Amino acid sequence: MSGYRERAALAPGVTVWTRTGVGGPYRVLPDGCMDLIWHDGALLVAGPDTAAHVVTDRPGSSYAGLRFAPGVGPALLGAPAREVRDLRVPLDGLWPAAEARRLAERADAGPAAALDAWAADRIRTAEPADPLLGPVAAALSAGRPVAGIAAASGLGERQLRRRCEAAFGYGPRTLARVLRLQRALALARAGTPFARVAADAGYADQPHLSREVRTLAGVPLSALLS
Structure with a gap:
């Protein structure tokens, strides 16, 4: 995956990543994680996969995302992981449209930093993950x-x-x-x-x-x- 970078996010259990596409297909392997992804101005949630997910993108396509370690995503996103298993769902399909739109507008100015800041704020008020x-x-x-x-x-x-x-x-x-x-x-x-x-x-x-x-x-x- 050309131009891929990642780093630890401000919120524990979260990784910030960015990628610039070169065009053509690439393979996303199952890892037990959920992702919140900004892609060319749109936000979507990638559920935990049970098999490889093959994606085709165009040259220069821009991505930034948060990868949530197993069990972390549902607490921050407010949706059980089983509801998005093997799916890619627009964020406004899980959140109220106005709330999803506000985060997308913040992300447009600097997606990686905006998503990182959102997760750091969200983890302070989110329901804690199942401690087990x-x-x-x-x-x-x-x-x-x-x-x-x-x-x-x-x-x-x-x-x-x-x-x-x-x-x-x-x-x-x-x-x-x-x-x-x-x-x-x-x-x-x-x-x-x-x-x-x-x-x-x-x-x-x-x-x-x-x-x-x-x-x-x-x-x-x-x-x-x-």
Whole structure:
């Protein structure tokens, strides 16, 4: 993704990013996150994806966004993650039109700075995120089994799934698969051989890694690296 930059936002659990398009398709991989995106004057919310989302843009197209860590987006945006799973929704489809328009007008003057300032203000007044879900996300990211996480949280697996769907957009098993994909990508991009990637990221073997990457990303791991 040409011209891509990111930095930590003023609000915890949020990343500010910008990108200038070169035209043609690019692949957005599932990462368990939600985004608030300014794109050429319009604001939209990108929900948590269960598979790669392929986008085609024009040369010079301008983007700025906030990426919310798993569980953070619903608290700041005021919408359960499951409502926007695998969707790209105009902000005024989730907020009152006048409120969405005010933020879009602020963003037009300097989108990255305006969105960063909005998140810093919003986090002071937003309903706090479900306190259970931060530890759950950390445990899933570390590769711990869902049954053990549910037991440690004092919830049944069905209760845990309901709370995860509201915060993350999908249940803990799907989030675990998405986070495992991200672990595998980080290892592979660092030059780790694929067999070691499979073992270290928590796959049964290299064929299991290959199947999961194709299912979630739509292409082989080697294609993602190139």
